[in-house]
Amino acid sequence: MKVLLQVKGVEKRYGSFTVLHDATAAIGEGMKVGVMGRNGAGKSTLCRILTGEEEPDAGEVIRARDLRLGYLAQHDPWEPGEAVLPFLMRHTGLEEWVCGRAAARFALKGEVLEKAVDALPGGFRTRVKLAAMIAEDPDFLILDEPTNFLDLSTLLLLQEFLAGYRGGALVVSHDREFLKRTCDHTLEVEHGELTLFPGDLEAWFEEKEVRMELAARTNAAVAAKKAQLQDFINRFGAKATKATQAKSKAKEMARLHSIEIRHPLPTARIRIPPVEERKGNAFVLEDLAIGYPGRRVAAGIHFTIERGARIAVVGDNGQGKTTFLRTLAGDLAPLQGTVKRGHAVEVAVYAQHVYENLDPEDTVLSHLEKGAPFAQTRQDALDMAGCFLFSGEAVNKKVEVLSGGERARLCLAGLLLQAKPVLLLDEPTNHLDFATVEALGAALREFNGTVLCISHDRTFVSMMEAEILEVDGGRVRMRAGEYGDYVDDLERRVRASIGAAPDGEKKEKKGAADWAEAKRLRSERAKARNGLKKAEERMRALEAERDRLAAAVRDHPSDAGRYRVLHEREIDLRKAEEEWLAAQALVERLGEG
Structure with a gap:
């Protein structure tokens, strides 16, 4: 090679x-x-x-x-x-x-x-x-x-x-x-x-464990042999008849060497302080629309998040996952509808780039003490620092000398020290090593509070054993099934999205003629996508009107006219759904080019 x-x-x-x-x-x-x-x-x-x-x-x-x-x-x-x-x-x-x-x-x-x-x-x-x-x-x-x-x-x-x-x-x-x-x-x-x-990685972990065990057994055998030789030397070294043999044993003992076993690096052992257990809802979302002035990201959001729920928020970048968490946190005002919090619900938020805002002059310990609740002691701060591998003199290190991963760990330690009943985490595993990622996933699984977490780390989300909340196409909805089912479905869609493209080394390279042919199809595909977009907009408008009329019927149950109009809109909505399915089928038939 x-x-x-x-x-x-x-x-x-x-x-x-x-x-x-x-x-x-x-x-x-x-x-x-x-x-x-x-x-x-x-x-x-x-x-x-x-x-x-x-x-x-x-x-x-x-x-x-x-x-x-x-x-x-x-x-x-x-x-x-x-x-x-x-x-x-x-x-x-x-x-x-x-x-x-x-x-x-x-x-x-x-x-x-x-x-x-x-x-x-x-x-x-x-x-x-x-x-x-x-x-x-x-x-x-x-x-x-x-x-x-x-x-x-x-x-x-x-x-x-x-x-x-x-x-x-x-x-x-x-x-x-x-x-x-x-x-x-x-x-x-x-x-x-x-x-x-x-x-691969898993084989290396297994090999490393085997090497450690082999080294330990070898060192034990070497120690036993040295003890045996030393005993002979001690017993017979002074005797003239055994002096030559004793010297030989001493040389043999000098040739015996143990294998150096370095102390394994410490691993994070994260324990999230338990919170007071309460029943009921953490959040109730009613007719919620989220986004920014002049730009609606998602709408029609209706569901409840119970206390103690663990939810993984999934979806492509730009679809509104962070916007959704910021709205729950109260950092962004809803464009429409309401976010109702349960009694005594307080949130702690980990934002994607929060570690960039740390004071470079703070030490690890001073940062934790500044953000800790009044009820927490210095020992609580030290214990949490230790959970995230800051122990001994490391608690006196200044932020300015910490690596990106160390800063991320420090921010997480400060967040968990707040002991809030709801954690809103936006990509908390970025910059964390394997051991810390898995320790955090295990700790969140055992936490008795409420967790909503954005992450694309499959190992981490699987360890959390979370429900799935998907943000996609202007909608925010709970998704049935396991996280593995969601990943499998997404993998199929990803493979389909590149099916018409050259598949690495498995297909012959396309030339200029193929590219010109692909370019010729763009106009037809663009028209199909535009038709699908209009069908989606019509369907959403009819859904909103249907929901408004249904609410009016509930408020005025004896008004027959409202029932009739509601029935007409439901018929319109079914037709719109059929149009959307036809448009979707056309887009799929033409491919994703």
């Missing part, structure tokens, strides 16, 4: 802190390497050194001469107002059909290609970056936390692409399921060193 990237004896220091020490590994062509390690272990530093963004303080990185390296841009490389396809063509210098083919791999097709990139939801902007990365046909990709802030649809598209990609990749991610599905090698960054294992 040809070696594409080789790291030899690399060291990297920041001030007095050594991040990488004698780091050594060789990565061959076609290898897909999942990188794991704790927050601050040096994973991102390694990526920056491999791409040439940073230089090592010692050692070297050897790259194959013909290596075509691709990596995900951390900044936004498009110009204000620049549309998707023109950006891809300008950025890569490639022909329209080549850029269109790359975009199609991430379900960027049809009218989306003509929209301004900066007007697209966050998940779609990341898709544009991914398309720009692969359009130039790299043979090795370096992806540092590509799943952070992605919606699940985009994450599944990236997962599908990597699974069929013939080139190699080095992927840093704290999404355990994503690494399991995409990588065939594992690189652990720990204690500043690199350990490359020829197997």
